[in-house]
Amino acid sequence: MASIARRGGLAARLLQQRISGVLAFMVVLAAVFAAVAPHFGTLQNGEVVISNAAILAIVAAAQGIVLITRNLDVSVGAMMGFAAYVTADFAAHHPQAGLLLPVIAVTLGGALGAINGLLVAYGRISPLIATLGTMSLYRGVTYIYAHGQEVTASRLPHWVLAFVDLRIAGVPALVLLSAIVVGMTAFFLRHLPLGRRIYAVGSNATASLFCGLRTERVVLFAYILCGVMCGFAGLLYAARVGTVTVVLASGWELSSLAAAVLGRISVAGGSGSVIGAALGAILLSMIDNGLVLLHIPEFWRIFVQGCAIVLAIAADGAVARQVRLALRAQRIARMP
Template sequence: MAQMKPRQSWWAQLLRQRILGVVITLIALSLFFSCIAPRFDSLQNGQVIIANAAILAIVAAAQGMVLLTRNLDVSVGAIMGFTAYVAADYAAHHPHVGILLVVIALVMGGALGAVNGLIVAYGKVSPLVATLGTMSLFRGFTYIYAHGQEVTASNLPPWVLLLVDLHIAGVPFLVIVSAVVVSAVAAFLRFFPLGRRIYAIGSNPGASIFCGLRPERMTLFAYILCGTMCGFAGLLYAGRVGTVTVVLASGWELTSLAAAVIGGISVAGGAGSVLGAALGAIVLSMIDNGLVLLHIPEFWRMFVQGSAIVLAVTADAIINKQVRRSLRQLRLGGRVA
């Protein structure tokens, strides 16, 4: 008689659905701020929250790509800033540049991401040390290129400013673009063999080698894709803020990391979803919006963000421990059967 394969407990199945936690968090925050913050539950404020989270969602998904490989990138803000400034400066001197501006941003971001990937994957440098170094390097490039100048909104092509403020059927255009980008990356990771390999090397880099995978190549690819997405996000951010300075997107390194981890992407690699990272961006945007409506000082908002990272990392460690325990029980149960 064939042995039946033991089924996982409902608890183990819930733990594997990391996105569930961030959805519950969103619901809880919505109820909490709706009760104490004036005008928080209005439709207009809801549009503000998702519009503020749109660009961060792209960067959080990019950060999540790297986290899935058991690495991280703290230079994402510097990539955004350098790409945004160069693209804005080019647009200021070539008002009719058109779609080429998007190509410039994508190529520049991908090139900077490749620098990170080569250092981490083939140079075998710690990702934290490597990307901290390139963060300063990319910011230095921005200062050298800018010569202390800024690109004002009046110098940008009108279509750049119009697109970021455009609404389609009441939905901000930025939100639509963000949803398309994040969904495309999520589909790539879920349904394409190359995307699944990113999960594989993050889950077990040693075993992936015996399966014929090359962790160095996949890590390099993840950093290139991360840089490409950050370059695109930098262009969108330049249009949103209007005036592009050399310090544009400073601090996005911590914010994107917080969004990705809060969204359920494991810092141990190989688990989580970029859709969850995008929801994590909405969580941070919602917290920030609620605290602003309550007139909470800026330093308290930074404290809340840091606390969210600590709690998310702690929860991630607990989830990983519970999943390992459930899998071990599952294997033992199969042997007994």
């Protein structure tokens, strides 16, 4: 456990520097976009950027939890879509459901996340293969449930749609809610025992097992928590777009992964911060918004997103090598 702590401490210091680098890059990027697209630097556009990133920040944080355990979930968009459609359909038939709607959404998301976790943790299936399969499964179930129909905005309760426009002290409620969810998740991971176990398992699963940690349970919990957050994000996204279709949140698998990696969550596991993942979501929103203002075609925006993922993973690999070399140097220095 001491080796895990040493590695975690070193990685934490490096990650703090990397997140500072992300913030610095965001400032430089904002300055560049403001220079070439004057409307980018306005307060109104800044609110648009933050609002567009709010829901993705939650999903990126959910993806980050799984990445920290050295796993992956490419079914996040499908979980969002299923939870959103079923919850929206329930709301359409029960307008007085009220606070029951988020309970339904997170329960559905948690159940789907549990399936992913069981396949990966106990079924010993590759996380990519397992969640790729469940992504298709969850989308298929959504199609079957929906019978090809969509839930239009006219069928949803007025208060669901009104939430998107709600402001608290001048700040969009959606942004505040996203900040609360991400902040609570960050506190849980850093300060509560189970959260620290998630880091320990991702840092060194074998050492964690020898230290008495039940790694399968930790991985299962990480996937369940990911599903819960995706279910909640799906409900928020449904409220924002109004009309809920069976393909809702398609492509969010790539976006959430991009945001998490850009926010410096290590794909090697054991290090990273969901706060960084949220910053990555804002960075993606900035890039997309800036390119839209410059009238760049959509396929180029997708290309830029792909390049960002590749560069971020390459940088992550370089930092991981730094960690290994530093730990090796520490071991050599302690040798008699």
